[in-house]
Amino acid sequence: MMNYIASILVGAWSLVKGLRVTIGNMCRRAVTVQYPRQKLEMEERYRGLVDLRREDCIMCLQCAKTCPTGCLSITVKTGEDKKRVLETFTYNMEYCCFCGFCEQVCPKSAIRMSKIYEVTAYDRNRLKIDLLKEGKYDEWANPPTE
């Protein structure tokens, strides 16, 4: 009989403890944001879409070799003054797993992960990004609101 009453009292006290937790949460500030209107700033080490600084690239092709999904394809041509020149540097974002190996392996830190996290598109062809193009991520960072 005493055990029965004690179990009821313990149960009731545990309910009160639960209620205290939820009312504490209610008085706290909300942690979510109004997403399309408000956007969070990503952390310093966030791994978003891959970005390239063309002038630093020495065309060692390490990034393309180390990429586990093979989403980087680079072609190099030899110019008239016997210098190697980047011809294409295509990033097929569809396959990218955002592992960051390309960033780690690059000797000149030319290729790096940006903070862009909105990676959806209506057209599949848009997912093939030419990293040599100027302003390639202008649309991506602020996608047009439909």
Added chain:
Amino acid sequence: MATLLDLIIMLVVGGIILGFIAGSAMFVIWLERKVSAHIQSRLGPMRVGWHGWLQSVADAIKLLLKEDIRPKGVDTWVWWAAPFFATVPSVMAFICIPFGKPFEIRGLQIPVIAPDGLRIPMIVSDLNVGILYILSVTSVCVLGIFMAGWGSNNKYSLLGGFRSGAQIVSYEVPLVLSVITVVMYVGSLSMQTIVEAQGDWYGLKWFVLRPNLALAFIVYLIAATAETNRTPFDIPEAESELVAGFHTEYSGMKFAMFFVAEYTNVFIVSAVAATLFLGGWQGPPIFQFILGYDLPFMPVFWFLLKVYFVIFLLMWFRWTFPRVRVDQLTGFAWKVLTPVSFANLAFTGWWLLR
């Protein structure tokens, strides 16, 4: 002439009640969404109007425009009538809810309606069996749920209906027993008399402040949570087990009627709790001190404040406690709540006769 006048008064009062129910249900739905969101550290509806206060209106318009889908093999009449059986009793229960202190306007003399001053009772009809009427009418709601479960031709709906029946039969007992303790104190079933018995002494005569009636209040609150099918006792519509329980097969306006009935029931059980235990429309007479007379709408304000406080309590429970199993649910009602309320009843009887 008098019959026509009665008819007009009836229509006006009915309109006011229906308008109040619709507005109140929408407000409570919005409040529920906001409270749940803030308990989970979210923001909840924010787009439609200031902090999303028009969200319920938008939802109501959406439900009005939706197709009314009739599944194959439904028991036509039972399926069709179920939302009405769920909604109408909860609307009927509003007749006996005292919203405020009755007041008279002495100077106003209208020839036929009020030859010597207009008296506004602030309750549709102060029946001398008020609380009994509310309890008996609201227990008809389960019939609607049961009809919905039976008529839908869906095993999940049927299970939800069965569970609802078992639950409401179990929890009606402690609910009524805890109400009886209050009635024993007052000696009347009329709602206005119960409120007036808690007057004076600046709120110290509220029944919730007496130890045995405080216990009755706790029992009432638990049983009322079960009566309105809310978490932790929401097994008739347990989402993880029964899809949506008894209203799985309903869409559009029929679903909206179940929704309105649910939130109207929440308002009614909170209003009964406020009337029986929290002093009804009694409140600190602030304007008595400032102006020398109390304003007629202040009792309404105190009443609604208490009702929404109890509604908030129910929401707080909903977003804190996990759902109980069916056997735990009925076991709790019969093994804990019923003995406790019987013991409380016996103690109250001894106390009053001592």
